[in-house]
Amino acid sequence: MAEIVLALVSPFIQDAVTRAISFAGEKISLDWDFEKELRELAMLLAMIQEVLKDAEKKQESNQAVRLWLQHLADVAYDAVDVLDEYAYEVLKHKAKTQGQRGKHVSSSSRLSQTQGQRRTQDFVIAKDDLIQLWMAQGFVHGSNESLVKMEDTGNEYFNELLSSALFQDIKWDSYGNIESCKMHDLVHDLTLLVSKGETLVWDASCNFDVQNCSTIRHLRVESNGEGLPTIPRSVAQRLHSLFSNVDVFCSMASDLKSLRSLKLKGGGKKLPASLGKLKHLRYLGISETYVRTVPKSFSELYNLQTSKFVNCYELEKLPNGMANLINLRHIYSSRPRDISIMQLTSLRTLSHFAVGTKKGCQIEHLGWLSQLEGKLEISKLEYVRSKLEASKANLKEKTKLHQLKLCWSYERAVNNNNDEGVLECFQPHSNLKSLTIDGYKGKMFPSWMVNDVNSSGSSFLLGNMVELELINCYECTCIPSLGLMPCLKVLYIASMANVRRMGHELQPNGAESIRLFPALEKLTVHGMKRLEEWVEVVEDAVAGSQGVIAFPCLEELLISGCPLLETWSMGGFSSHHKLSELRIEWCSKLMAIPGVNGLSTLKKLELKGCNGLGSLPIGLGSCISLQFLRIESCKNLNSALSMNGLTSLEGLYLFRCDGLTCLPIGLDSCISFQALKIEFCPNLISIAEDIRKLRSLSFLTIRDCKNLRSISEEWLESLTRLKKLLLGPFWSELQEFPGLTSIYQSHALLEVLILFGWDKLKSLPHQLRHLTALKQLRLQDFNGLEALPECLGDLSSLHRLEIWNCSNLTHLPSIEAMRRLSNLQYLRILDCPKLKKRCAKKRGREWSKISHIPNIEIHDKDVQGKYEYFNDWF
Known part of the structure; x- marks a missing residue:
């Protein structure tokens, strides 16, 4: 003890x-x-x-x-x-x-004061959050003499715990920083045991015993809003930590005299005025609530070190008096807020800063925050009036910032037409890992973004950059030269409407031997509405050079929303030895995809909205690692699709391919094939015999192919490994469901079945009675059906039954048949007006047939129990 x-x-x-x-x-x-x-x-x-x-x-x-x-x-x-x-x-x-x-006091004297300061089950744990909670409880201290800050000491403690194996499953961000970890449930239980008497996790099964709870200092209340605890005043007055929802806090706020840490998640819309009386409060975290306003007394929390308002989308604004909280070190918000930072010179975290005209909201005030680190988003940059103002932000001196977003508003209230000069003065420190520029209206990018290649070698102002995003830079006509950035792994270029040609500007001038984008792993080009040509990078880089290599580490490539792009060349893909994912979407004029011969690492290929394509890429058969192929809305893609050689292919998805009249050939060569999904292909009229050879098939969907008239009755006979099957609707003149004669042959593993009907069908396939292993069944759009057959009672393993949009369905199977469904736990009826009325609880004629089912939902309302949605139909 x-x-x-x-x-x-x-x-x-x-x-x-x-x-x-x-x-x-x-x-x-x-x-x-x-x-x-x-x-x-x-x-x-x-x-x-x-x-x-x-x-x-x-x-x-x-x-x-x-x-x-x-x-x-x-x-x-x-x-x-x-x-x-x-x-x-x-x-x-x-x-x-x-x-x-x-x-x-003048700005210069304030700045000097700031510079003077500068001298001086497993549980997921967010590292920074944990350290800030330690600080709030007084477990962590800094030293003014050694310039060691509390956060630095907290990092040392965290690393010691990490080295002692008390934490595990470390999650790193893209820049090499630890984001979170897990505490094994046994370690968590041990900590609760050690702190027994001071720590309590309360749920609905707990009762407060005043005598036994008199020593409680840290309380976590797990409640969905029902059965809120009545916490004795003597307990509340001693609490140092409270984790709960808003309602619990409001019920006891006036008694929390000693509180240091307060985390609220979910609950009511209003915080009590007595919030400001929590004199000892150092950590306030509010997330995912409907809180709309924060009381004015918030500005009296003078000890507050950490303030978090995350995913509080109803929150209108923060109190004006926040500038008084001079002890604040960390401010988190999901979106920009008008915050006066003039006196908050101890800030180390400021997730968002909105430039404005109010006192303390000018860009120059950022210059006083010499200790900022981590992530910073600056918005409303149109309010920066001059280069001189921009230079006072002093971003170049903020050595610990690793992620920076610079944002101009899409609809500007003011327009100073000075974007180029302002951005030129926003040069960050070379330690920066991630940069986003959004809404910039200059025609040229700043000089510090361009690789500087000189006779003495290469120097990179952004040499440590890992991620770069250029978004909505509408006036720019070209992309800056980025090809020599040694650490760049992610490049995202989007909505640059005036760029017509890409390729030549991506590499620097004056280089004799080049490795272009030596570290780039992911490249996205999106929404380039006027882009017409993507030229040969290697050819433009050094004509005739034998040692030029482009994108040697590229793993993911996405080109999307470029409707005028006709020519695309990246030197072929022969040097892309690591490319594993290629997606091309909504490039309607693109006539061909560069040869993919030799892409032995490609695992995923998606083509969407490419109406100019008449065939699959030449050399696709050599992609021996390809596992997933998706083709969607490629209207002119002819039906002679070949899957020959794709021995690793596991899934093929064909959507809205108007030219498709039969299944691709060569599917039988795909020895790893498991999933086939064909939807909304109106000209598909037959299913080839090849499908019978897909003996490893586990998931099959053939949906909304409304001209499909003939399906071999034996086509399912060999598909003995099927687990999930979705069929229909087919040709509207068919009067019975085709192709299910042999379904009993494959019933041993089939667990999920969805059938879509059409008006001419008056009954369900009688073969359903053989599916004794079936667990999930959905019947949809059987508008000609009036009664469900008795054979449904034979589905002894059925766990979930859903009936959708069967407008004339009136009768369920008999009460005896329904009672034989002893494993049925969930019933959902949707858009079945006649059945809805007859299944009304306790008064409908069909109610007695279903009253034994624990969870029933009818027309989106829980009638009995609580219906849990099943998201893994397909």
Whole structure:
């Protein structure tokens, strides 16, 4: 017990001793004379700490010692609260003083002050969030003398825990930073055991026992809004952490006198006015709520270090007084907010900053935030009036920023016509990993974006750039020379309406031997409405050179929304030894795709909306690794499609291919083939015998091929591995469902069946009775059907039954047949007006047939139980 109390309390005591001495030494003038008392408090706390250490040697079985230790812990917590209140008043005084002084102090003197500061089951855990919670609880401290910040100390602690294998499954971002990790459920349970008595996870099954909960400091409430706990005031007053929804917090807000950390997710629309009375609060995280406004008292949280408003889409604005929170170090928001940052010189995280005309919202104020790191999005850049203003943002000196977004509004309230000059002054530090430029209306990109190749070698102003996005730069007529960026892995170019030709400008001038885009892994070109030609990069780079290599590491290539593109050449694909995914979409004039011979690594090929294509790429058969082929809305693609040679092909999807009259040939050579999906192909009139040879087929869809008249009755006979099958509708004059005679041969593994009917069908296929392994069945668009057959009762494994859009369906099978469906858990009836009326709960004529089913939904309303949707039909 002593070890546990000491482990949990000792950090608070050490912090309290340090702060008491610091406050006494600083002699901060608040018209109070507390120097003597503060020094005495520091001595008392140090004595408590020594007593606790001595108590480790006492007998664990001594009940008196345990009670005494707990009492000492309570005294220590209360002492920390007293010091916190003193610190609160100090910060409040500073905020008001700075606010008044700010009316008279010049920008240069403020900047010098800032520069002076600069010298000085598994549980997923977000690393930064965890460290900020440690800071809020006083577990992490910095050192002004050594310029070590709290976050840096937190990183050291995190790395120690990581090296001790307490964390696992590390997730890294694109730039090499740890984003999150997992704590194994056994480790999590151990931490709860160690902190037992101070930590409680509450759910609907818990009851608060005042006597046993009197030591609780950290509370997590798991509730969907129903059965909210009644938390005793004596417990609420001692809490240091509360994780809950808005409603739980509102019910107890006025009692939370000692709260340090507050995380709210979901719940009500309003936060209480008493929020500002949480003097000790250092961490406030609000996410996925319907909160619309934040009370004005928010601006009185002077101890607040971290403020998060994430996915709060109803939130209109943050309080104007946020500028008073001079202790803030991290501000997160899902979208730009008008925040006055003039006094927030301790900020290390500012996820969004919207430039404006209000005090504290000018671009120059970013220059005062010398410690910014991580991600920063600057929006409304049209409000930057001049190059001089832009230069004061001082982005080049922000060495710890790794992701930067520069955004101009699409519909500008003001237009200074100075985009080129402003962007030229926004040169970031060379450490930057990711850059997005969105809505830029200059004609030329800045000089710092162009590779500088000189006689002494190569120097790259953006030499560490990993990701670059150029979006909605409508006035630019060309792409900057980017080919020599050594670390660039992702390039996204979109909606540059005036670019007509690409290729030659992607490589720099003056290079004698070139590896173009040596690290690029993903290239996307999207929405280039006037792009007509993509020229040979290698040819333009160095004519006649033998050692030129382009895109040697490219893995994914997407070209989309280029309706005028006719010519495309990237030197063939012979040098693209790693290309695994190729997608070409909505390039209606593209007549051919460069030869894909030799693309032995290609695994996924998608062609969509390419009406100029008459055939598949030449050499496709040599793509021995191709696993997935999707062709959609290619109206002129002829029916002579060959799959010969594609031995690794696992899935073929054909959508809205008007020229398709029969299945592709050579499918029998695809020995790994598992999934075939054909939809909305109006001219498909027959299914070739090849399909019978696809013995490994597990998933089959043939939908909305309304001219399909004949299907061999034995075509399913050899498909003994089918797990999911979707069929129909077919030719509207057919009066019975074709091709199901031999379905009983493949019934052993079939688990999911969807049948689409048409008006001429008056009955369901009688072969359904053989599918005793079937678990999911959906019947849709059988408008000629009036009653379901008795044979449905033979589907003994059926778990889920859905009936959609059967306008004349009136009768279910008999009550005896329905009762034989002993595994049926879910029934859904949708757009069946007659059946809806007859299945009305307790009064409909068919209700007795279905009343035993646990979960029933009729016309999107839960009639019984709670219907859980099944998202894995196909």
